[in-house]
Amino acid sequence: MSETTAPPIYMRRREFDPDPELARLRDEGGVTRTKTFLGVDVWVVSRYADVREVLSDPQRFPIAGPLAFRGPAAPPMSDAELAYLRAGNLLSWDPPEHTRLRRMLTGEFTVRRMRRLEPRIREIVDDHLDAMERQGPPADLVTSFALPIPSLVICELLGVPYEDRDGFQHRTRRMLDLSVPLDERRAVQLESRAYMEELVGRKRAEPDDALLGMLVREHGDELTDAELSGIGTLLLLAGHETTSNMLALGTLALLRNPGQLKLMRDEPERVDGAVEEMLRWLSIVHSGTAKITTTEVTIGGQRIGPGEVVVCALPAANRDPNLVTDPETLDLTRDAAGHVAFGHGVHHCLGAPLARMEMRIAFPALLRRFPTLRTTGAEPDFRSFTIVYGLAALPVEW
Structure with missing residues (x-):
């Protein structure tokens, strides 16, 4: 199928910033209609308060599902194939099915459980910093630091063999790259599910202490293999792709803002709040899951009929002056x-x-280990047409 190369307005960036046109639309009305890259009409909601309203109400704004974005030229998808791809994927369901799936996982992702992982995460970070130091500059921060650290963490958490990382990282990049034709992305998605189903089969035979093994032991009678593979596929993808892009893009942002870099490096008491500000300012996920109206609604003064697709522009919402003062800084x-x-x-x-x-x-460990860290002068390779925004490469030296 043919697809355009221009991302829709809610995905457009100028390096760290949302497209200025999106900010203008937010400030003038907050709701606008546009077309996706597949030619599907969607309503874009960009004000902070309106975005929270949409995301808070799965009754009026349930998940739209993949069919909403297919467009007239998309290859057909059978009901069985659609059901298989949705099984276990929390981003494909609203309550009560979403509640059923999520309650089995919530206990594994509490702050208390994450603190148990802290020593191991510190060890993983230090190991990769040691490797960078041994190899010496220059280095690509993406491949040497930002990508392998969250990949190894999520592999250990789930019980996925780390030696399989090249395969799942490649598949993830293809699935999230909207310049790849839809039929190719679907084929890669099926490959990912097949990989995870094979791994689930091994966990069924010999459940270990990692998360997938725990799900088999504690909920194996409640979850089908398709659901287990859907849960595992989503957590593996989201668990490394989002954090890796935050680490790479965030490092570049700090290198371009030396005063902020110094705060992150030298004032550990600020690190919690600093990370929240980095999340707000970068907003690497453009929109999250699309919604579809079940009834006529009014958002930001705009009436929208039933059956309409609604997309939330998260970067614009996070730069809304009603959220913080001087939001562009x-x-x-x-x-x-x-x-x-x-x-x-x-x-x-x-x-x-x-x-x-x-x-x-x-972030602090990297900046303390290499206090003279800087870019090499090469232009950063921004990934501008992907579901998760970030950098394909970041050459650095020290």
Whole structure:
């Protein structure tokens, strides 16, 4: 199928910033209609309060599902194939099915459980910093630091063999890259599910102490293999892709803001709030799950009929002056609590405590180990047409 190469307005960036046109639309009305890259009409909601309203109400704004974005030229998808791809994927369901699936996982992602992982995460970070130091500059921060750390953490948490990382990282990049034709992305998605189903089969035979093994032991009679593979596929993808892009893009942002870098490096008491501000300011997830109206609604003064697709522009919402003052400025001293970088409502990111911990450890450790860290002068390779925004490469030296 043919697809355009221009991302829709809610995905457009100028390096760290949302497209200025999106900010203008937010400030003038907050709701606008546009087309996706597949030619599907959607309503874009961009004000902070309106985004929270949409994300808080799965009755009026349930998940739209993959069919809403298919467009007239999309290859067909059978009901059986659609059901298989939705099974176990928390981003494909609203309550009560979402509640059923999530309650089996919530206990594994509490702040208390994440603190048990802290020593191991510190060890993983230090190991990769040691490797960078031994190899010496220059280095690609993405491949040497930002990507392998969350990949190894999520592999150990789930019980996925780390030697399989090249395969799942490649599949993830293809699935999230919207310049890849839809039929190719679907084929990669099926490959990912097949990989996870094979792993689930091994866990069924010999459940270990990792998360997938725990699910088999404690909920194996409640979950089908398709559901287990759906849960595992989503957690593996989200568990490394989002944090790795935050680490790479966030490092570049700090290198371009030396005063903020110094705060992150030298004032450990600020690190929790600093990470929240980084999440707000970068907002690497453009929109999260799309919604579809079940009735006529009014958002931001705009009437929207039933059956319409609604997309929340998270970067614009997080730069809303009604959330923080001077929102375009990266200020690690501010209180950025309440941002929607992890979403909001029932679909608030399950792995948020893990992502926060990884960033709280990794950013200061990197900056302290290499106090003269700097870019090499090469242009950063921004990934502009992917579901998760970030950098393909970041050459650095010290």
